[in-house]
Amino acid sequence: MENVQLRDKIREKYKTDTAFGMAIGWIPNKVYKLVNLNYIPKLSEAVKISRALDINLEELASVFTQ
Secondary structure (H helix, E strand, C coil), X not given: CCCHHHHHHHHHHHCCHHHHHHHHCCCHHHHHHHXXXXXXXXXXXXXXXXXXXXXXXXXXXXXXXX
């Protein structure tokens, strides 16, 4: 199931999943899993993601609980 809310946040700031992945040090396949296959990031990964997207951890966590 695709995570539309997260995908929209990534595309708004980085335009592409690849650019976002490069910003946080991930390969495109891992970003694909995050956005499309419900990959739940580890805490350290979530911190990188939230910083890269300029959102707090609480907002990021809400993306995964919907």
